[in-house]
């Protein structure tokens with residue numbers, strides 16, 4: 179864990195990018211996610227290039243639960259999609275430990291099988307496991323997200339948060355090393371929201387192998403995190419331990435409120 183560390187995410191922290199490849203091998207084992215000077219732009223129909231991410235650098239240690247925070251439209255989901263490999267960076271380098279798993283915002287996009295057990299086991303077909311090994315992985319994964327009692331339940335009967343937890347269990351069952359979680363609590367009520375966030379926290383606490391990056395704009399969720407990356411206007415402004423980032427955002431917000439009231 180990084181203790182009381184807050185650092186400005188400047189280019190000085192990282193050497194300049196050497197390539198635009200989406201994976202690198204010379205990253206130390208204790209870093210799960212490493213993005214350096216990541217840029218992402220879109221080109222409009224009129225041929226105008228619109229930058230969405232500008233020189234974003236971030237470094238997330240293995241085994242930790244980090245949040246990606248910032249105001250609406252600052253580029254959090256885009257950065258997460260670049261890290262997931264769903265989008266290719268226009269420039270910069272990205273390393274994310276594998277296997278990695280991207281969990282979507284909408285709980286109804288998560289589940290594909292009729293029962294919880296079948297859904298969590300869905301991705302295990304490719305591993306050539308015995309039935310006993312499959313059962314054991316499903317059981318451990320459901321335990322990690324607090325859903326052991328739901329093994330035989332029809333997924334149709336689950337709440338949104340329970341569906342998110344099943345999706346996370348599916349990733350854990352596949353021995354996923356990095357969970358990339360895109361605003362999972364947006365559509366959830368408070369109970370479900372807490373259930374999902376605690377499930378992620380517990381999954382990490384029960385395995386040193388798993389790292390999670392959780393996109394949110396809810397500051398209160400920071401209490402569950404080890405660290406956070408704060409973005410504004412397409413840039414990574416700060417990253418560090420959760421308490422320091424919370425202080426930083428509060429100071430920034432009160433300065434903004436003073437400015438608009440003056």
Ligand SMILES: Nc1ncnc2c1ncn2[C@@H]1O[C@H](COP(=O)(O)OP(=O)(O)OP(=O)(O)O)[C@@H](O)[C@H]1O
Pocket residue numbers: 220230248249250251252253254255256257395
């Ligand atoms: N394909 C696209 N075409 C045009 N603009 C885009 C595209 N993708 C993202 N954007 C713009 O890029 C900016 C960043 O979007 P993104 O969804 O990454 O932000 P966000 O921080 O996740 O926002 P929110 O918290 O509201 O979900 C926004 O202004 C968005 O409108």
